[in-house]
Amino acid sequence: MSTFDFETNLGAARFNNPIFTASGCAGSGKELSRFFPLANLGAVVTKSIMLKARSGRATPRMAETPSGMLNSIGLQGPGIDIFLENDIPWLVNEGATIVVSIAGESVEDYAILARRLRAVSGISALEVNISCPNVENRGQVFACDPVTARAAVEAVRRNIGGELPIIAKLSPDVTDIANIAEEVVAAGADGLALINTVLGMVIDTNTMRPKLAGKTGGLSGPAIRPVAVRAIYQVHARLSHVSILGMGGVTNGRDALELVLAGASAVSVGTATFGNPFAAMTVRTELEELLIAKGFSSMKEAVGYAHRTEV
Amino acid sequence: MSSINKAATNILAEITSNRRAGAYHHIALSVGEMAAHVRPGNFVAISVGGEASSMVLRRAFAIYRSVDLGNGQGQIELVVAPHGAGSSWVCSQLVGAKLNVIGPLGTAFGIPTEPVRALLVGGGYGSAPLFGLSEVLKSRGCRVDMVLGASTAMKIYAPLEGKRSVNALTITTEDGSTGTQGRVSDVIPDIIDANNIDIIYSCGPMGMLQAITDIARDKGVVHQCAVEEAMACGIGVCMTCVLPVRGEDGVIRMLRSCIDGPVMDGESVIWESKRTIPEGTWGS
Numbered sequence: 001m002s003t004f005d006f007e008t009n010l011g012a013a014r015f016n017n018p019i020f021t022a023s024g025c026a027g028s029g030k031e032l033s034r035f036f037p038l039a040n041l042g043a044v045v046t047k048s049i050m051l052k053a054r055s056g057r058a059t060p061r062m063a064e065t066p067s068g069m070l071n072s073i074g075l076q077g078p079g080i081d082i083f084l085e086n087d088i089p090w091l092v093n094e095g096a097t098i099v100v101s102i103a104g105e106s107v108e109d110y111a112i113l114a115r116r117l118r119a120v121s122g123i124s125a126l127e128v129n130i131s132c133p134n135v136e137n138r139g140q141v142f143a144c145d146p147v148t149a150r151a152a153v154e155a156v157r158r159n160i161g162g163e164l165p166i167i168a169k170l171s172p173d174v175t176d177i178a179n180i181a182e183e184v185v186a187a188g189a190d191g192l193a194l195i196n197t198v199l200g201m202v203i204d205t206n207t208m209r210p211k212l213a214g215k216t217g218g219l220s221g222p223a224i225r226p227v228a229v230r231a232i233y234q235v236h237a238r239l240s241h242v243s244i245l246g247m248g249g250v251t252n253g254r255d256a257l258e259l260v261l262a263g264a265s266a267v268s269v270g271t272a273t274f275g276n277p278f279a280a281m282t283v284r285t286e287l288e289e290l291l292i293a294k295g296f297s298s299m300k301e302a303v304g305y306a307h308r309t310e311v
Numbered sequence: 312m313s314s315i316n317k318a319a320t321n322i323l324a325e326i327t328s329n330r331r332a333g334a335y336h337h338i339a340l341s342v343g344e345m346a347a348h349v350r351p352g353n354f355v356a357i358s359v360g361g362e363a364s365s366m367v368l369r370r371a372f373a374i375y376r377s378v379d380l381g382n383g384q385g386q387i388e389l390v391v392a393p394h395g396a397g398s399s400w401v402c403s404q405l406v407g408a409k410l411n412v413i414g415p416l417g418t419a420f421g422i423p424t425e426p427v428r429a430l431l432v433g434g435g436y437g438s439a440p441l442f443g444l445s446e447v448l449k450s451r452g453c454r455v456d457m458v459l460g461a462s463t464a465m466k467i468y469a470p471l472e473g474k475r476s477v478n479a480l481t482i483t484t485e486d487g488s489t490g491t492q493g494r495v496s497d498v499i500p501d502i503i504d505a506n507n508i509d510i511i512y513s514c515g516p517m518g519m520l521q522a523i524t525d526i527a528r529d530k531g532v533v534h535q536c537a538v539e540e541a542m543a544c545g546i547g548v549c550m551t552c553v554l555p556v557r558g559e560d561g562v563i564r565m566l567r568s569c570i571d572g573p574v575m576d577g578e579s580v581i582w583e584s585k586r587t588i589p590e591g592t593w594g595s
Contacts (some may be wrong), residue, residue: 024550025548025549026548027547027548027550030314030315031314031315031546031547031548031570032546032548034315034317034319034546035321052594053593053594054594054595055564055565055588055592055593055594055595056550056553056565056588056594057588058584058586058587058588059540059541059551059552059553059554059586060541060551060586061550061551061553062541062542062543062549062551062552064366064367064368064543066365067365067367068367069367069368069543071543071549071551073549073550073551076550076553076565076594077594078594079594213586213587221367222367251367271367272367273544273548274367274368274369274543274544274548274549275358275367275368275369275544276358276411277321277413277544277546277548278321
């Protein structure tokens, strides 16, 4: 077991193991640290932070669905200033490897956020969330349009400076996700986070209105795993040189292996943490055991293995 | 912003008893050391449906009572309403089955240092955490009045040992099938006046908590309530169970009922905000 190489890379960033939290599914990290040391994760991906404090959407914000859930949190958070003052130093002190996720309402927001983060030490990579389905101007989800997707990532690239890898988080709610992926890579993304939640709706048959106050929400959990596997597979087939942080309904090691075989170099655990705070640790242990059992000598060897042509 | 209950642990807890109590199930779980850390108002989050279940989220249940048996042994008791698929699954589990439990979670009712005159108000199975609270208050020399309300007699949860823990119990039902016909808010004002109530503790549906907050404000009485918001995780990571709360600095923030609650100062909660973010909320 000790000879197995579990390390992975996203762009130029190196991680001890490939299991991360998913943005928005680990609070500030403090809550989960009650259950396991955050340093045992490949990385903590923070909630998507915005320029200013944000109340998020009204409640109800959540509806459980078969093998999943809808959420419409709406990026509730303290804004970049308080985040940099409180969250980052705390995570650094815990020994966590940190991927900061950012979200903006405009291209200019992304530029400013990148400038604010440029000189912050202790960050391994930047996730550029251009695909949150729960912002009010849903019609302007950056990742649903190649032009806006490109503009947001370009703004970060121009302003981040240095070596910090940029990982663009994409929405599966598009006709050709590989096309959007090509655009953001051309704009300077070093990696891709696939996938954000799938837009959905639940109607309460008692009140006969949408269950969520925000009407629509993002579907997550095992229900969307095949969508994630498909998206990762399609993008890896088109852009095999670009690292993918995969996510979508991963609950155990087998699920994570599926995403790795499709082309993910690292895997985030999100909704599973709500049901089991130890989920990421379970996935980490089980994935390593599975990779060894399948005869791989390293994590990197398994990435995209489902694409091989030999029979 | 506060943090997760420092005593919270994740355990497999064996069911030692599961019996029907009116419209509800009374379920006892062997939880070891956890019992020693439970305070009235705390809750547990339980996985439902078994390993291959399509229900991916935990269900939150208020703790009715905890019994610390010493030597790292103890049990907690829950009163569960088989409302939906998850709670029905919990109620269907047999003695000897093991449940995946995280607890204790959330804030607890504040216990006054002086003997005071307390009124405890429960709606439906919301009465459950009030009996443990009553025992603690009585042990501190407090006088305890209790009002329990529900739509109908079957939905009043008032076990004999619970009744013994209060000085006076008033029951209201909307259909009049037992006690006074009406709602708890119909009888509370007179009880506050007659007994010079200093503090109200409540647990039940949000509409009831709002009505009690109005009465408490009118009468100048402190009101601590345990709120009930739908939760996905119970441990503070999902941000779904928030509600608008005015802080001591006057600023309204969307606080998590699993971490900053469930027990909150009734007066600080912005009850009117149903399905909206109140104007002026931080970050709106």
